[in-house]
Amino acid sequence: MGNISGIIQGFITFFNPLVGIYAIIGFFIGAFFGAVPGLTSCLAIALILPMTYSMNITNSLVMCMGIYMAGIYAGSITAITINIPGAPSAMMTAIEGNPLMKKGKGAKALGHAAFGSMIGGTIGSLLLIMIAPYSVQLALMVKTPGKFSLILFALVVIILIQRKSIAKGAIATLLGIMFATIGIDLMKPMARFTFGIDILVQGIDLMSVIIGTFAISELLIQAENSEKEAMINEDGLKRIKRTDFIPRKKEIKEIGLLKYLKSSLIGFFIGVLPGAGGSMAAFVSYAEAMRSSKNQDEYGKGSLEGIAAAETANNAMCGGALVPMLIFGIPGDATTAVLLGVLIINGLQPGPQLMSKQFHLVAPMFAALLVSALIILPVTFYLLGPYFIRIVSIDRGILYASIATVAIVGSFVSSFSIFQMMITLIFGIVAYFLRKQNYPTVSLLLGFILGPMAEDYLRRALSLGHGNPMIFLKSPDSIFFLILTVVFYYFLVIKKPMITKEELTQKNKMLSN
Amino acid sequence: MFRNLKKKLNDSNFLCIILFIWNTLYVIEALRIGPPIKKGRVGVTFFPLLISIILYIAIIYVFFISFNKSKKDIGSDLSRINRPILVVIITIIYIAVFKVIGYMLSSILYIFALISVFETKKRNILIKIFYAFIIAVLIYLLYEKIFLIRLPKLGEIL
Numbered sequence: 084m085g086n087i088s089g090i091i092q093g094f095i096t097f098f099n100p101l102v103g104i105y106a107i108i109g110f111f112i113g114a115f116f117g118a119v120p121g122l123t124s125c126l127a128i129a130l131i132l133p134m135t136y137s138m139n140i141t142n143s144l145v146m147c148m149g150i151y152m153a154g155i156y157a158g159s160i161t162a163i164t165i166n167i168p169g170a171p172s173a174m175m176t177a178i179e180g181n182p183l184m185k186k187g188k189g190a191k192a193l194g195h196a197a198f199g200s201m202i203g204g205t206i207g208s209l210l211l212i213m214i215a216p217y218s219v220q221l222a223l224m225v226k227t228p229g230k231f232s233l234i235l236f237a238l239v240v241i242i243l244i245q246r247k248s249i250a251k252g253a254i255a256t257l258l259g260i261m262f263a264t265i266g267i268d269l270m271k272p273m274a275r276f277t278f279g280i281d282i283l284v285q286g287i288d289l290m291s292v293i294i295g296t297f298a299i300s301e302l303l304i305q306a307e308n309s310e311k312e313a314m315i316n317e318d319g320l321k322r323i324k325r326t327d328f329i330p331r332k333k334e335i336k337e338i339g340l341l342k343y344l345k346s347s348l349i350g351f352f353i354g355v356l357p358g359a360g361g362s363m364a365a366f367v368s369y370a371e372a373m374r375s376s377k378n379q380d381e382y383g384k385g386s387l388e389g390i391a392a393a394e395t396a397n398n399a400m401c402g403g404a405l406v407p408m409l410i411f412g413i414p415g416d417a418t419t420a421v422l423l424g425v426l427i428i429n430g431l432q433p434g435p436q437l438m439s440k441q442f443h444l445v446a447p448m449f450a451a452l453l454v455s456a457l458i459i460l461p462v463t464f465y466l467l468g469p470y471f472i473r474i475v476s477i478d479r480g481i482l483y484a485s486i487a488t489v490a491i492v493g494s495f496v497s498s499f500s501i502f503q504m505m506i507t508l509i510f511g512i513v514a515y516f517l518r519k520q521n522y523p524t525v526s527l528l529l530g531f532i533l534g535p536m537a538e539d540y541l542r543r544a545l546s547l548g549h550g551n552p553m554i555f556l557k558s559p560d561s562i563f564f565l566i567l568t569v570v571f572y573y574f575l576v577i578k579k580p581m582i583t584k585e586e587l588t589q590k591n592k593m594l595s596n
Numbered sequence: 597m598f599r600n601l602k603k604k605l606n607d608s609n610f611l612c613i614i615l616f617i618w619n620t621l622y623v624i625e626a627l628r629i630g631p632p633i634k635k636g637r638v639g640v641t642f643f644p645l646l647i648s649i650i651l652y653i654a655i656i657y658v659f660f661i662s663f664n665k666s667k668k669d670i671g672s673d674l675s676r677i678n679r680p681i682l683v684v685i686i687t688i689i690y691i692a693v694f695k696v697i698g699y700m701l702s703s704i705l706y707i708f709a710l711i712s713v714f715e716t717k718k719r720n721i722l723i724k725i726f727y728a729f730i731i732a733v734l735i736y737l738l739y740e741k742i743f744l745i746r747l748p749k750l751g752e753i754l
Contacts, residue, residue: 137745250661253651268640275629276626303684307676480727484714485735487710508684508688
């Protein structure tokens, strides 16, 4: 009963115009960052992170939800119009949406992408509202050895999910864990890994890692590709009217409500997995839609069903990714990892305590996610759809110069330290070289966040067991997570999924040829 | 033999070598701090050393995998990094002068430099200065006036 009243209170807080306006501002920021190729909702939250210091935490979280939902959805805009996904999660949308754009049915594709995002986002948010508050009891059952096994499970999944190169995923994650060990030890008042440099005693600020990994590395990648300019066919867009964006009833019926529901569930539960993210949600949902479709021939040539499956799933993922982040402090994807940073930087520790004693702070966030998907998304898309499409034409020089300045100044305001500004730049350079060699930098950030927790619980558990590692096999919660780790290892490594993203893309290319 | 080895080395395994060196420095530092286990109890370096061992295995694995791939297979090279290097140098200078000459002046110069690096069509220098000024002022207003965060100033004016 307490949870229900808490959620109602959250909605009341959200509908205070002063709070709700933050969701709308966030939505526009997210739509902008999602629509510009190379920029993501994750980067947007990383950039506003320093500003959250002087903002009310509820407003900050509400704004972040708007950014999150809009950023995932807006990735489909450039995926459809210019065949460059604005966000990685829109890759499958590009496969189906761009052929429709070429056939002059771009508005229809965009409309279905927005409709799918709305359905997926709404169902994902509802599931979050239903599941998250009640998972607290479950989280309280996990004791210290179990907490270590849970984080170990999360770290192993983060690594295994990088199916293209598990070893590179492992390197990035381990590097993140290592960087987190620099500074004062967690349990003893002594400095570690300072390499004789006194200033390193203060450790590496989470903000510097987030801004460096996502903003500065992106800037360097874009500097490399400076000569490439995204071109949009203006002639094809002039004819688009607002009403063209509204999906026809007949088309929605053809796709089927069951497909929307299935894609939403796939997206939500993939979101719950640590490190999986929207891109995997969209891919799995798309592959499942294709497998079970009566119109398989249309796939790769502009299937509305394919667009609906991918977009529904990637927006449903938003709600799912927040569950482990809020309950255990384990982020489900890159954006929730940065969002975790927002909570930590503002003095909130995710976990059962947050969900039970400070629920009034997170409840408006649930409301913001739901309203962003159900109301703000369709309304803004209908009103501003034609303008969203033109976002891609923005001047790159002005855009990246602004991002760079906000990022560097942001790293300064978090600590008022020139040293942390330099650390931000160093992390940007490290992440740039890692990205060039296809190392997942999201894993680096997740390692940086989860590393200290893993070490803390490991040392505490071993201390409780007088140094005997058998303690991890004595408590049922720990055994459960260790078995879960083995199960995931079996399914992701030994019994590899039937089809990979590359194979599917290749298959679609062949079909369209 | 050396020439053959040089030919085989690509950007990927070059990065592995750097990571290997970093990991070794990390291990040396850990051993300098103290033993991982003391009197049957884990010490402050137990977890870091455990991580280092796994990292060594992963680095060696990636090194040998990429060693057998040609430069073409790796998919990226270091030949296009002139512009990113320029951005890094400009950013280092910006950070170095940020507190000395204040936010406004340093940011106008920084934004101007970055617009010049990223621009795809040549623009008049005055227009670029104008854009740099406008962006710097907008960011200033965002931090100082909306979020009430003080930024460094030159002589309390700029």
